[in-house]
Amino acid sequence: TQLLEQSPQFLSIQEGENLTVYCNSSSVFSSLQWYRQEPGEGPVLLVTVVTGGEVKKLKRLTFQFGDARKDSSLHITAAQPGDTGLYLCAGSTLQGGSEKLVFGKGTKLTVNP
């Protein structure tokens, strides 16, 4: 069974601070996605990283895929209250001939004004 360890599980910070969320695994993924989920809604895709060492930026969010494609990080600069939400990483893997997503447990981020 492939596992994706996500940390921290909870994070409460003040507006303007920086933060990093980590996803680690002993398994190699063909790609990795980061999602953000609001209460009572489905996850919304933020980014997909495919190449080892890849770095993608989305405004104040920076996503990095590890060289070995086993881990990833999400860094938020100057966090704002609107960034509050549940952040999920998900690794794409081939199992039984079909491609599936393995989700981390999520990081619940609260940004206080």
Next chain:
Amino acid sequence: GAVVSQHPSWVICKSGTSVKIECRSLDFQATTMFWYRQFPKQSLMLMATSNEGSKATYEQGVEKDKFLINHASLTLSTLTVTSAHPEDSSFYICSARGDRKNQPQHFGDGTRLSIL
């Protein structure tokens, strides 16, 4: 683009009732659709994978006779929870993906199922 619609968003029903949830891809053809279950304060757990026109593949521990999945077209998949009981209460989420390599899954907004 890549919009997935899920209906209904909220269901409350009595124990023993069967409940059908629909998942539609509105602006793309979904070769593969996925059904997940999410319990409070937990992550998404994959229940089954369905490809258009073929039988769904269920994850270990998921009863295929209880969670009936139909994927009859490239834009619609349904999940029927048969004879639902309180322990089936959960947040059910579908996702859809096209057939190009490394195409991400796009998720519906989920269905909150409460069995009394």
